[in-house]
Amino acid sequence: MKRNLHRALVLPLILLMLTALQQCSYSQSSPPEKKKNNMDSTKKNNPAYSRTDSTKVNLTDEEWKKILPSEVYHIARQKGTERPWSSKFEHSKEIGTYYCAVCGNPLFKSDTKFESGCGWPSFYEPVTKGSIIYQPDNTHGMSRTEVLCGRCKSHLGHVFDDGPPPTGLRYCINGVVLDFEKAKEAEKKYKEGQEEE
Numbered sequence: 001m002k003r004n005l006h007r008a009l010v011l012p013l014i015l016l017m018l019t020a021l022q023q024c025s026y027s028q029s030s031p032p033e034k035k036k037n038n039m040d041s042t043k044k045n046n047p048a049y050s051r052t053d054s055t056k057v058n059l060t061d062e063e064w065k066k067i068l069p070s071e072v073y074h075i076a077r078q079k080g081t082e083r084p085w086s087s088k089f090e091h092s093k094e095i096g097t098y099y100c101a102v103c104g105n106p107l108f109k110s111d112t113k114f115e116s117g118c119g120w121p122s123f124y125e126p127v128t129k130g131s132i133i134y135q136p137d138n139t140h141g142m143s144r145t146e147v148l149c150g151r152c153k154s155h156l157g158h159v160f161d162d163g164p165p166p167t168g169l170r171y172c173i174n175g176v177v178l179d180f181e182k183a184k185e186a187e188k189k190y191k192e193g194q195e196e197e
């Protein structure tokens, strides 16, 4: 009689423990929290990033490597090139400003963006003359003009003279090093216009 009672108590206890263990392993194998927006965390960890400060940024390669996400570092600081037709900005028609993703310097306005068909976001004119620095580039057996950010000297892309009027220039820019912000005013007006209709 006593033995039976013991068994009756132990069995549910074992079952309970097994369930608990199972639940525990379930919670462990659940997928990790989704990574937050890469750009936001970049800006937070990047003391050089500012949309208002125009003083030149001078960091060592080692410092950039620590601050920047690897794909931004590769293009901006090692003069890499993103795969053609890979940028979300290539066909974007949104109204706003394109900033340097490394330092926040305003580079191009959306109204100077055009479809060049070359596979990279293309513009015909920078925001100001000082937005960009030009440098001859004779690598890869070509004679090209490299464009760099006027504030942090990050590699952005190249400029060619087969662009549309009024400048005749085509700034061929890696989307990875661009940071876009929609024009708030333009967006507001557009919405107001829609409501009136």
Ligand SMILES: [Zn+2]
Binding pocket: 100, 101, 102, 103, 104, 105, 149, 150, 151, 152, 153, 154
């Ligand atoms: Zn920059």
